[in-house]
Amino acid sequence: xxxxSYLFGDLIVEQEKIIQFPxxxxxxxxxxxxxxxxxxESFPISWLQCLDDPYLSFAVINPFLVFSDYKVVLDNxxxxxxxxxxxxxxxxxxxxxxxxxxxKSTINLQxxxxxxxxxxxxxxxxxxxxxxxxxxxxxFDCEEDNNCETTG
Amino acid sequence: MLILTRKKEETIIIDNTIEVxxxxxxxxxxxxxxxxxxxxxxxxxxxxxxICNENRQASQTKCLDIKSIHGLFAxxxxxxxxxxx
Numbered sequence: 001x002x003x004x005s006y007l008f009g010d011l012i013v014e015q016e017k018i019i020q021f022p023x024x025x026x027x028x029x030x031x032x033x034x035x036x037x038x039x040x041e042s043f044p045i046s047w048l049q050c051l052d053d054p055y056l057s058f059a060v061i062n063p064f065l066v067f068s069d070y071k072v073v074l075d076n077x078x079x080x081x082x083x084x085x086x087x088x089x090x091x092x093x094x095x096x097x098x099x100x101x102x103x104k105s106t107i108n109l110q111x112x113x114x115x116x117x118x119x120x121x122x123x124x125x126x127x128x129x130x131x132x133x134x135x136x137x138x139x140f141d142c143e144e145d146n147n148c149e150t151t152g
Numbered sequence: 153m154l155i156l157t158r159k160k161e162e163t164i165i166i167d168n169t170i171e172v173x174x175x176x177x178x179x180x181x182x183x184x185x186x187x188x189x190x191x192x193x194x195x196x197x198x199x200x201x202x203i204c205n206e207n208r209q210a211s212q213t214k215c216l217d218i219k220s221i222h223g224l225f226a227x228x229x230x231x232x233x234x235x236x237x
Binding site: 007023025026027028039041042043044045056057058059067068069070077080081095096097098102103105108109110111124126132134135136137139 | 190191193195199200202203204205206207208209210211213218219220221222224225234235236
């Protein structure tokens with residue numbers, strides 16, 4: 001199929017690349033089919049482009065690339081829902097807010113997207129066992145480091 | 153809104169599948185237990201609303217110079233950071 005996405009123009013989508021979110025994501029319950037668009041020039045940020053709405057896309061990132069101490073503990077319900085078992089690892093992505101000033105970008109650590117890659121099945125979960133914020137700055141350390149360098 | 157009166161350890165059942173039981177009644181709060189099928193997620197409403205709102209804001213990313221992102225991370229992707237709580 002083909003989707004004329006707002007951010008990326010025409011995208012040819014192979015059927016097996018489609019990721020189903022049967023419940024949608026929070027706030028968009030009826031938007032259920034997505035693809036992951038990976039652009040070399042925006043690495044490590046990828047894009048979750050909705051196929052049901054060409055205007056809907058989310059900037060996403062592997063949260064473990066940014067935060068070494070991030071932990072996702074899924075409850076049994078989520079594992080069963082996503083048909084995850086020990087041999088089938090899950091892909092975990094966090095949605096970002098990218099404002100005009102990209103230095104002020106934030107990452108949603110409280111509600112990651114969990115995707116069973118083999119089954120192309122996803123769900124956004126709200127982590128209740130950890131007190132992660134849904135709006136955490138991404139680049140705070142860089143700024144501090146830069147300050148250190150300039151003052152040092 | 154349907155209003156029902158329940159005592160401790162009494163339950164209501166919704167749509168044949170969802171059971172809500174009053175487990176404990178305190179001074180300012182009550183503890184409820186919910187038995188629901190896997191396909192029915194249950195969240196605290198204020199948390200649910202906040203995450204919906206966050207997703208809506210995240211979906212507003214429109215005009216974007218994608219190339220500037222790469223440079224942004226290039227300066228600081230050597231060392232990972234700790235989450236600030």
